[in-house]
Amino acid sequence: MSRFMPLVILLISVVAAGVLWLSGPFDSQASNPLTENQTQEVASETPQKQEEQIQQDTPAGAQESTQKSTAYPIAVTPKTSYDFGVLPRFTQAQHIFEIHNDGTAPLELKQGPSSCSCTLLGLDTSKVMPGETAEIKLEWTLKFKEGPFSQSAVIYTNDPERKEIEFVVQGLTETRLGLSETEVVFSSLYPGDSPTKEVLLYSRTLKSLGEVSQNIKAEIPGFNVTLHEASAEDLKEVEGRCGYIIKVEVPSELDSGDHVGQIQFTAHPEELANEENAEMRTPTVTLNIDLRVKDPGAKFFSPLIDGWGRIKLGEVSSEKGSELLKINFRVDQGSTPWKVTKINKHPEFLEVKVVPLDQEHGMFQLQIQVPPGTPEGNYYGQTIGRIALESDHPYIPRVPSGKRIGIALEFHVK
Missing domain, CATH: 2.60.40.10 (Immunoglobulins)
Incomplete structure (x- = not known):
């Protein structure tokens, strides 16, 4: 026998075994451990059953760790x-x-x-x-x-x-004693004005304020303050149980300038009379009063007028005259309309006119012109030109106001 014979026999055996394996039918069930019915059964399991199965297959320690990670307080x-x-x-x-x-x-x-x-x-x-x-x-x-x-x-x-x-x-x-306003302000009054304001003095807890005393801390000459009992309708807005209406009246004789007053109100209700330390607990409030009375006058708005109230026209042609000057001014007229009753001027040949721009708000325009054909002359020093406006207004009888002779005009006609 040849020495290669055993190797040949082994090779033939291997080839024959491979042929037999390839020629056999493919058995799907043999390769899949689950039958068709078992596959359908697994697919039809609910998520809850699957979760239970997972929990059964999960070790106890791992389950406890999962529960801890999802638990929290609310x-x-x-x-x-x-x-x-x-x-x-x-x-x-x-x-x-x-x-x-x-x-x-x-x-x-x-x-x-x-x-x-x-x-x-x-x-x-x-x-x-x-x-x-x-x-x-x-x-x-x-x-x-x-x-x-x-x-x-x-x-x-x-x-x-x-x-x-x-x-x-x-x-x-609780408000044993309160004011609907702690400060009363009268701004920009005019001389002769006599306005009034009302303030509510009230309590949210007391049944009655009893006698109310006044202590003037800062006095305004001629000021008048009166009290009268408040109605239920008056008290409704502040949710008060009782109270008084304080009426504050400004005197018409006040001088111009700022005025400050202060009045302290103290209630003496009977229901507090028997309280311990009643005097210390007596309700007290303070009303402050602030007002300003104007020093009325007129204010001019024009670069033509210098700080001394002068208009420097310089040389004016006797033949042609000057250009028409237009100067706006405002009068603090208050509630009484201001009107011109007379125009004072020097020299008399000046043509002067006052035109209302917004009479309701006291805005006017002063128009001035040296007319053509004016004779030659110098108007400086003692003969300087001037214009003043008169009115029957109660506290602005003259414009410009104060001690000034009027608006001065420096010029000469040639």
Whole structure:
């Protein structure tokens, strides 16, 4: 036998085995461990069954880790603010707020900052289990004199959506005695004006103000202040229970300039007479009065007039005369219209006219011209030209006002 014979026999055996394997039918079931029915059964499983199967196949430690990563607290607050309405000053008040945990993990609470007059008395617990509720108590002393107040406190939480929660208490400090306006202003009065204004003196808590005394701190000569009882309609706007209307009258004889007055009103209600330290708690308010009386006159608006009230025409042709000068001015006429009754002029040949521009607002135009054919002459020094306007207005009888002789014109005709 040839020495290569065993190798040939081995090769023939391998080839024959390969032919037999290739010639056999492909058995899909043999290659797939699931039958057709089993495949349909797996495909028809709901996500819930699949999740249960996964949980069964997941080790216990891994399940616990997954639950921890999805659990978190949810802080729910039915209310974060409370309105107490009207409270007396120096009242010590408190209110309780609630925080509910709607989450799946403990809700941790920590006290945060609070406003100056508000104290967070504390939490009944620093950890709120799922489904449970914690109480938060706020307390403060009402120190505000009157009007609205608002105090707040902050709670920090481990809720990822609400890291901090602010609780607010608010309301109104009672007004035992108040004024609808603490300052009465009369601006830009004219001499002879005598306007009046009314201010409401009221209380939101007292049944009656009793006798109201006045103490003048700063006096305005001739000023008159009277009181008469306010009606329910008068008090409605300020939510008052009782009060008086203060009528302030400005005297017509006031000199021009600024005037300041101050009056203190003190109520003496019977219901406070028996209170401890009644004198210290007697309600008092102060009304300030500010007014300005104008020094009326006229103001000219023209670059032709210098600081001395002069118009320098210079040389004027006797044959042609001068150009028509137009000078605008405004009169502080007040409620009485200002009208020209007479024009004083020197020399007499000057042509002068006053044209109303906006009479309602006291705007006028002064027109001046040296007419053609004027004789030669010099108008300087003692013979300087001048113009003054007279009126029957009660406090602006002359324009220009004051001691000036009028508008001066320097010129010579040649």
